Amino acid sequence: MPKRDDYLSWDEYFMGVAFLSGMRSKDPSTQVGACIIDKEKKIIGMGYNGFPLGSSDDEMPWGKTGDFLDTKYPYVVHAELNAILNSIKSLKESTIYVTHFPCNECAKAIVQSGIKKVIYFSDKHKNLESTVASRTILKNAGVEIVNLKMEKKKIVINFKD
Ligand SMILES: O=c1[nH]c(=O)n([C@H]2C[C@H](O)[C@@H](COP(=O)(O)O)O2)cc1CO
Numbered sequence: 774m775p776k777r778d779d780y781l782s783w784d785e786y787f788m789g790v791a792f793l794s795g796m797r798s799k800d801p802s803t804q805v806g807a808c809i810i811d812k813e814k815k816i817i818g819m820g821y822n823g824f825p826l827g828s829s830d831d832e833m834p835w836g837k838t839g840d841f842l843d844t845k846y847p848y849v850v851h852a853e854l855n856a857i858l859n860s861i862k863s864l865k866e867s868t869i870y871v872t873h874f875p876c877n878e879c880a881k882a883i884v885q886s887g888i889k890k891v892i893y894f895s896d897k898h899k900n901l902e903s904t905v906a907s908r909t910i911l912k913n914a915g916v917e918i919v920n921l922k923m924e925k926k927k928i929v930i931n932f933k934d
């Protein structure tokens with residue numbers, strides 16, 4: 774019998790894991806997920822955007838507008854940073870899969886931690902100055918940037934069968 778041919782490619786698998794991680798996010802507007810792998814294609818870090826330890830998802834604000842201190846922005850930990858902080862070993866020469874192109878703050882952490890490749894899915898904030906700065910930071914450090922085009926339109930997990 775021949776092998777299955779509809780199995781997940783490595784890219785679909787790791788980007789799928791990044792998306793699944795993003796599904797843990799409580800952010801009502803944007804759910805970001807990240808998955809870091811080493812050179813042997815082992816997952817060594819995962820994260821999603823959420824408030825820091827001790828900050829309650831129910832008590833802290835998830836809003837985007839109004840007084841800065843009443844929005845999520847000063848408090849939320851970005852998915853990429855969480856994945857880096859959650860990592861179980863050195864990130865030297867590793868690859869990060871991210872559902873959204875990383876911001877400049879995450880780019881700094883990516884570079885300093887030794888990650889050498891960023892594979893992203895969505896670039897919805899590509900015109901923001903922070904995204905332009907992020908690209909500069911990654912390019913200056915020689916980090917490879919890849920926009921993953923998914924051939925599959927969806928990956929289904931069926932708990933019924
Ligand atoms: O690099 C990033 N990583 C990351 O996890 N985020 C998170 C922070 C916020 O919870 C959300 C962005 O919110 P919004 O799209 O509503 O402005 O995504 C945002 C960025 C910046 O694009």
Ligand SMILES: [Zn+2]
Pocket residue numbers: 851852853875876877878879880
């Ligand atoms: Zn960020």
